[in-house]
Amino acid sequence: MxxxxxxxxxxxxxxxxxxxxxxxxxxxxxxxxxxxxxxxxxxxxxxxxxxxxxxxxxxxxxxxxxxxxxxxxxxxxxxxxxxxxxxxxxxxxxxxxxxxxxxxxxxxxxxxxxxxxxxxxxxxxxxxxxxxxxxxxxxxxxxxxxxxxxxxxxxxATMDAIAGAKYLLKIFPEIENFSGINPNYAYGQESWRDWNAVMKVLAPKVESQSSHMTKLGTGHFNSEISSLLTKKSQLIHSSLWGGDLKAFLIQAKARGLFKSTRLLLVAGEPNLQKLSGFIPDGTIVGARGMSSGMLDNxxxxxxxxxxxxxxxxxxxxxxxxxxxxxxxxxxxxxxxxxxxxxxxxxxxxxxxxxxxxxxxxxxxxxxxxxxxxxxxxxxxxxxxxxxxxxxxxxxxxxHGTSYGVTRTLEGKVNIENILFFPAKEVQPPGNTKSLDWIRNRLPTRNP
Amino acid sequence: MDRTLAFISIGAVTLILSGYAMPQWAVFLTTVSLCYGTVVLGMILLVRTGLVSFGHGLYFCLGAYAAGTLKPFFGLSELVFMLIAAILVTTITSFALGFLLRKYRDIFFAMLSLAFSMILYGLLSKSTELGSTDGFNVTAETAFGIALSELEYGRYLIFVITVGTSWLCCTLLHLYLLSNKGKLAEAIRDNELRVEYLGASVNNIIHINYVISAVLAGLGGALMSISIGHIDPEMSYWTTSGEFVFITIMSGSSSVIAPFLGAAVFTSIRSFAYEYSPDTWQLLLGVTMLVIIVFLPEGLWSLFSKIKKKGSP
Structure with missing residues (x-):
């Protein structure tokens, strides 16, 4: 005991x-x-x-x-x-x-x-x-x-569209028209829908010319590129990613699409270094959140x-x-x-x-x-x-997000003119649906 | 009493009873296998008729969407209504498509059915109201008026209903296969011309068999949507239909029990392959398929029939 x-x-x-x-x-x-x-x-x-x-x-x-x-x-x-x-x-x-x-x-x-x-x-x-x-x-x-x-x-993903549009209008305020090429599944459709909604609010005079929805994982973009070439839009909005993005860039570059057209990639950052040599200088790229190359943290x-x-x-x-x-x-x-x-x-x-x-x-x-x-x-x-x-x-x-433009130097893709957008400017406040927020209450910083 | 019928019934009762004691993960795997099995049950009816459908994802998906859209469109979330909706929608669609498909055989039948399933995939992917490729969540809130919200009891009830439905499908199909019409299926596979000379309409029988297999696929889809809780257009994609063909080849078409065996083996192999070799699970499935084709060309079920033959020469 x-x-x-x-x-x-x-x-x-x-x-x-x-x-x-x-x-x-x-x-x-x-x-x-x-x-x-x-x-x-x-x-x-x-x-x-x-x-x-x-x-x-x-x-x-x-x-x-x-x-x-x-x-x-x-x-x-x-x-x-x-x-x-x-x-x-x-x-x-x-x-x-x-x-x-x-x-x-x-x-x-x-x-x-x-x-x-x-x-x-x-x-x-x-x-x-x-x-x-x-x-x-x-x-x-x-x-x-x-x-x-x-x-x-x-x-x-809502912030991709909002921050992207704000960045675009800041560095390229004289834009008159744009077209889109997005993957045909929920993310691509939502991305294009949000982008149009945001542009309608922030720059109602800018014309949305054509939209191409491509099959996810398709390897060829010839007809889309032909159509984009004839449209001669000033900007192409794209949420393509991974292999699709790479294939599109290779084919579009070969046909000179980017000579007169600027590109905006909402999901461009993840494999940026792998795109070295294909991605044209001056492409606007974003990544949800502040990521590796974006903000020199x-x-x-x-x-x-x-x-x-x-x-x-x-x-x-x-x-x-x-x-x-x-x-x-x-x-x-x-x-x-x-x-x-x-x-x-x-x-x-x-x-x-x-x-x-x-x-x-x-x-x-x-x-x-x-x-x-x-x-x-x-x-x-x-x-x-x-x-x-x-x-x-x-x-x-x-969290906030940032956008920038690319410049390739010695085979390495650099991002310049980085702008950071704090969360409250690009993300709807709690319990507000994104699309309603964009249409009704999008805060405009520099009207 | 038919031996197969007795075996099916004993199997169903055993499953329901042991479901009480089985660990939850096993109950879930069994539910998924039963759903696959029900779809493949319809596939073997077509295989007996000499037809392989590469597009049964069409009815699998239609059944699931019929069950799933009851809530958003009509505010209904009763499991029984979901199953009835799946049966109705797949019957009507397959009856209409049957007029065209019954004229085709072999690869033409396979490709045409594939085309229809991909049309549905395309339509659903474009409809943002139904969540496009993301799909949407499905919940069966009641079954026979009993609330399913309680975790273990509710899951168990869904399991019991799945077992019951599979048992019913299995039994009915077995009886159909024993009937005169059902026996004609194999006759059509062997020689269509002779069947016509016997006075039976090949087209009609193919049409009936096609509708039956579509309804089975729809039921499988509806049950799957209820136990998984989410549906998306992927269910109609050709890879899903490919899985059904995979299980059909694996199980063989000689018995109505074979599809359930095949489906159980398929889901278990896939689950364990996912676990032990997350990088190469597809390779493991492929190797299994090869081994079965080389050593058991009649499917897994031939293992049992071989033993039976050896036992009673």
Whole structure:
């Protein structure tokens, strides 16, 4: 009996004076979903996976700069489970179920495709697992739904159109007409719709001449280029990306389309360096958020991200790398905040048994509910600058964006005349639908 | 009592009972397999008739959209109505298209059906009201008037309904295949001219079989949309139809149980391939297909018939 009491006292002492001794906790498992095959893999999915590996191993070693310098997630190591995002929504929802129910992941991070995001969100609610959509442009996710377990740490695509139009009118105020070439699926259609709506408000006299909707993944743009050549518009708006964008640029350049026409690429930044030699000088490019080449951000966090990504892959960090950083660092911050607030709230009890239970509870990892509470309306530092989760009832990120024009020097594409647009100028305030906001209340800075 | 029928019924009851004890991920995989199985059930009816459709995604997608659009258009979210809507829409469409398709055979039938499914894909991708390529979410709020909102119970009920529907389809198709009309299917595959001389109308039978297989695909699509909770035009894309052909070849057409076996193997292989080799899961599926074509040209089901033959010479 005496032995038992001794042991009990010893354990209690350890718990009080050496909380670290308890931290032999199992690692946190994160399901990470990105395109590992198909057209979106080379520019988006695979860099994203590599970035996730680089970031997690650096975080696990505690090598990230302030304020993310704690090992893992407040001392807990992180483990990643990778899944391919290709194959359509039916497979994605099935595999999401497998990730959560069979693999027992604690969180899921991922998804580039808007269709997948829309399909995954209700599944995440059903399974009650905290899910971070790291990309997907569709504004629909939070504008038409109210989710509890779903967060998105990137802004939606509306700002691409608004900031793009503002930038265009600033550097090229005498523009008279434009045409568009966009991929024929939801993102491309939305992008063109928003662009027209914004231009109608900001520059009603500018004429929209022709619109081409090309099949996603088509390799040839000959008829579209012919039509664009005869139209001789001053500007071509395009949300083409990846292989499509490259094919279009190669074919259009060969036929001299850009001699008289300026190009505006709303999604040009992610694979900019791969376009060296094809992309005409003076092309207006944007990327949602402040990304690698866009803003010469000298912060420790940005330097850290660039260097670990370079070490892992030998490549320069691009758009998807920053998406991953936003998602993982946001979750880390929310997790650590939840843990800290649990500790602060803990009240030591008077009797010995109470202390043990109280401390155990205070030091135990936060549950999903507590992490969600601390994630909502969270503001945190990322390599991109500050991200605030203030839209969609605290679940949708808000951050600024920037636009610039390209100039190729010695085979490297540089971006000049960069302009930064703070979030409130280009993103609708909470609970306002993007299109309504553009049509009715778009703030005009320099009328 | 027919042995196959007994086997189907025992299988269905076993599934419903074990669904209670199975881990949730297994219940989900089984539901998805059953949906695929129901679609492939229709495919094997066509294969027996000597036709391969490369466009059954058309009815899979139509069924799903018929079920899914009930809510936004009519404010209905009762599971039974969803299934009825899927049956109605696919019956009408396939009956109309059947007049054209029944005149074609072989690759022409395959390509024409593919063309129709891609037309639907094109139409849906252009309709921004229905979410374009992003699609939209589908929720069945009630089943037979019972609210499904409670997590485990609701999912289990959807599972039971899926098992029940598959059981019903399977049984009815088996009975149809045993009937005179059903037996003519294989006769048409072997020699159309003789069937005509026997006094049966080849065109009519092909038409009927086509409609039946379309309805099965529609039901599969509707059930899938309910358990997945999201639909998009991808369901009508040729790769989806290709998956059905894949499972059909894998399972073989000699029994109505084969499609469910094939679908279960397909979804499990895909799921585990996703997990263990996220970079090369397509390769694994391809290798499986090759192995089956080389070693089991009659499909997975021939494994069982071979054993049966060995057992009772």
């Amino acid at each position: 005496k032995r038992l009491v001794n042991t009990f006292v010893l354990i209690t002492m350890i718990l009080i004076f050496c909380p670290k001794c308890l931290s032999e906790e199992p690692p946190l498992r994160i399901g990470f979903v990105s395109f590992l095959s198909g057209p979106a893999s080379s520019d988006y999915g695979i860099p994203a996976r590599n970035a996730a590996m680089a970031i997690v191993s650096s975080l696990n070693a505690g090598a990230a700069p302030n304020p993310h310098n704690m090992r893992g997630f407040s001392g807990r190591q992180i483990e990643l489970v990778f899944i391919d995002e290709a194959g359509g929504t039916t497979k994605q929802v099935t595999e999401f179920n497998q990730l959560v129910l069979r693999h027992k992941v604690d969180f899921v991070i991922g998804y580039l495709s808007s269709a997948n995001c829309l399909a995954i969100a209700p599944a995440a609610e059903r399974l009650k697992v905290l899910t971070i959509l790291m990309d997907c442009g569709s504004a629909q996710v939070f504008e038409e739904n109210n989710y509890k377990y779903v967060f998105r740490t990137r802004s939606h 000298q912060s420790d966090l940005n330097m850290w991200l660039k260097s670990i990504f370079k070490k892992e892959t030998g490549e320069t960090a691009s758009y998807p790398v920053y998406s991953v950083a936003n998602a993982i660092l946001g979750l880390k911050k929310a997790y650590e905040k939840a843990r800290l607030s649990k500790l602060q709230k803990a009240v030591p009890m008077a009797d010995v048994a109470g202390v043990q239970e109280g401390m155990k509870e205070a030091y135990s990892p936060p549950n999903t509910q507590q992490i969600i509470e601390s994630f909502e309306n969270l503001s945190y530092e990322t390599p991109n600058g500050k991200v605030s989760m203030i839209q969609g009832n605290g679940h949708q990120a808000v």
